[in-house]
Amino acid sequence: MTQESEQEQEQVIQQDTSYLWDSDEAALSGQSQVLQSSQDSWSNGDGGSQSWQERQHRNSFKQVEGLGELEDVTEVEYRKVRLERVVLVGVYSSHNTTQEEAEESLRELAALAQTAGAQVLDGLLQQRDKPDSATYVGSGKARELANLVAAQEADTIIVDDDLQPSQRRALEDVTKVKVVDRTALILDIFAQHATSREGKAQVQLAQLEYMLPRLRGWGASLSRQAGGQAAGQSGGIGSRGPGETKIETDRRVIRRQISRLKRQIEQMAPAREVKRGSRRRYGLPSVAVVGYTNAGKSSLMNRLTGSQELVENALFATLDTAVRRATAADGRVYTLVDTVGFVRRLPTQLVEAFKSTLEEVAEADVIMHVVDGSHPDPFSQIEAVNKVLEQVDGTADIPHILVINKADRMDATARERVIRLEPQACIVSARTSEGLGDLRQRLEVLLPKPSVRVEAKLPYSAGSLLSKVRQYGQVQSVDYQGDGVDIVADVDDHIASQVMKASIDTV
Numbered sequence: 466m467t468q469e470s471e472q473e474q475e476q477v478i479q480q481d482t483s484y485l486w487d488s489d490e491a492a493l494s495g496q497s498q499v500l501q502s503s504q505d506s507w508s509n510g511d512g513g514s515q516s517w518q519e520r521q522h523r524n525s526f527k528q529v530e531g532l533g534e535l536e537d538v539t540e541v542e543y544r545k546v547r548l549e550r551v552v553l554v555g556v557y558s559s560h561n562t563t564q565e566e567a568e569e570s571l572r573e574l575a576a577l578a579q580t581a582g583a584q585v586l587d588g589l590l591q592q593r594d595k596p597d598s599a600t601y602v603g604s605g606k607a608r609e610l611a612n613l614v615a616a617q618e619a620d621t622i623i624v625d626d627d628l629q630p631s632q633r634r635a636l637e638d639v640t641k642v643k644v645v646d647r648t649a650l651i652l653d654i655f656a657q658h659a660t661s662r663e664g665k666a667q668v669q670l671a672q673l674e675y676m677l678p679r680l681r682g683w684g685a686s687l688s689r690q691a692g693g694q695a696a697g698q699s700g701g702i703g704s705r706g707p708g709e710t711k712i713e714t715d716r717r718v719i720r721r722q723i724s725r726l727k728r729q730i731e732q733m734a735p736a737r738e739v740k741r742g743s744r745r746r747y748g749l750p751s752v753a754v755v756g757y758t759n760a761g762k763s764s765l766m767n768r769l770t771g772s773q774e775l776v777e778n779a780l781f782a783t784l785d786t787a788v789r790r791a792t793a794a795d796g797r798v799y800t801l802v803d804t805v806g807f808v809r810r811l812p813t814q815l816v817e818a819f820k821s822t823l824e825e826v827a828e829a830d831v832i833m834h835v836v837d838g839s840h841p842d843p844f845s846q847i848e849a850v851n852k853v854l855e856q857v858d859g860t861a862d863i864p865h866i867l868v869i870n871k872a873d874r875m876d877a878t879a880r881e882r883v884i885r886l887e888p889q890a891c892i893v894s895a896r897t898s899e900g901l902g903d904l905r906q907r908l909e910v911l912l913p914k915p916s917v918r919v920e921a922k923l924p925y926s927a928g929s930l931l932s933k934v935r936q937y938g939q940v941q942s943v944d945y946q947g948d949g950v951d952i953v954a955d956v957d958d959h960i961a962s963q964v965m966k967a968s969i970d971t972v
């Protein structure tokens with residue numbers, strides 16, 4: 466079988482990286498540039514330097530702690546992607562997708578690679594019915610890729626797909642550089658960004674789950690060395706002990722770690738419940754902010770709350786949910802819950818890690834869906850997010866607001882398209898504040914109204930209760946009398962009973 470006989474459609478799109486940049490220069494600018502750029506400190510107000518430090522801190526945090534125990538697992542090679550010179554490769558079939566979509570996917574991969582800290586040198590797409598079972602790209606193309614990698618002095622290839630362990634090895638053999646797949650790349654970014662204890666544990670769990678089935682790839686040759694039939698034999702006393710292969714020990718170590726982590730994460734769940742409980746105690750309404758990564762969710766939250774959420778021009782700047790307080794025009798307090806950004810084809814191992822975020826979404830009173838309006842195809846992003854949300858129980862009945870952000874970077878045609886296709890959407894810019902007033906109003910209308918009307922005379926000593934009523938309820942009237950404060954307000958059950966207890970019986 467010669468390389469010529471392969472039915473590859475040789476339509477390879479290979480250019481220098483410039484094509485990867487032109488549509489979204491900001492999102493694709495290298496991480497080091499992000500660190501140096503002062504241009505995005507606009508939303509940080511005078512807290513710019515604080516956020517700068519936070520960013521540096523985040524960027525210096527490179528690995529999840531606690532993988533130490535795996536040091537003795539020699540066959541486990543968890544591939545990190547950072548500060549490397551990378552070439553991207555994707556395969557697409559014209560049956561399922563268009564060239565534009567394939568290019569968009571590669572552009573997203575470039576942004577992901579840069580978020581991980583890599584320098585993207587080149588992007589390469591091959592059109593072919595399906596990926597080659599041996600080397601992912603056809604063998605002829607693999608050799609071409611080897612030359613390209615050598616010429617560019619790249620040290621890593623990132624594949625826009627999930628690879629079989631054998632494919633990865635075969636491609637490494639041909640190209641002589643490290644090959645990393647999409648899932649490994651995303652896991653690596655998550656490992657760099659998780660900050661909370663739970664976030665870290667969940668990412669570590671995802672990494673281990675990713676590694677477990679891949680051990681076979683490294684282990685196959687080893688098992689043969691170890692004497693053939695013992696390997697791969699399921700259990701049996703004979704296969705334990707001295708005859709046990711390295712791969713089995715490794716698997717056991719990993720499985721043990723997986724179950725320990727799962728237990729730990731389970732134990733963390735109640736703490737989350739409590740946190741949420743305390744937010745709900747006074748019936749504080751909440752708005753969950755969801756959307757594709759880099760859409761500007763954190764920036765918008767900053768605008769709406771005046772707080773200093775980390776904003777970074779890189780994917781997945783926010784990996785742990787952050788809750789902020791905002792005040793409505795009528796003085797009521799509500800919360801905004803920032804969430805982890807969505808990404809297409811999220812690795813299955815990470816779906817669990819998202820659960821805590823998504824649970825919060827299901828508990829919200831309003832879902833604010835933020836979209837990057839300057840993206841070449843915002844509608845596919847909207848669809849991707851909606852698809853995931855549909856899978857989360859309880860989100861269907863929650864009112865949604867669709868927010869098209871980055872209006873400052875949308876031209877008239879893009880605006881018209883949005884207005885035609887999503888007439889309900891709110892078009893805003895977190896950068897210029899365009900449309901934010903309108904967004905606030907529409908949000909506040911959707912917030913649930915407190916349901917109990919109380920009319921009472923409170924003693925002057927009950928000042929803190931009165932301020933609680935103002936914060937969490939809607940005050941209709943306040944009248945300061947000599948013997949106390951007459952109030953009429955709408956509040957929730959909890960505060961209503963406190964008001965009734967504290968009120969002065971004037972009869």
Ligand SMILES: Nc1nc2c(ncn2[C@@H]2O[C@H](COP(=O)(O)OP(=O)(O)OP(=O)(O)O)[C@@H](O)[C@H]2O)c(=O)[nH]1
Nearest residue numbers: 759760761762763764778781782783806871895896
């Ligand atoms: N031009 C422009 N840029 C914006 C706007 N809003 C946000 N950005 C930029 O977009 C980038 C991403 O913003 P973030 O707020 O971090 O996005 P996010 O949705 O929270 O991203 P993740 O946390 O990664 O999911 C940052 O560089 C922001 O400065 C906007 O209205 N206009």
Ligand SMILES: [Mg+2]
Nearest residue numbers: 762763782783
């Ligand atoms: Mg964010």
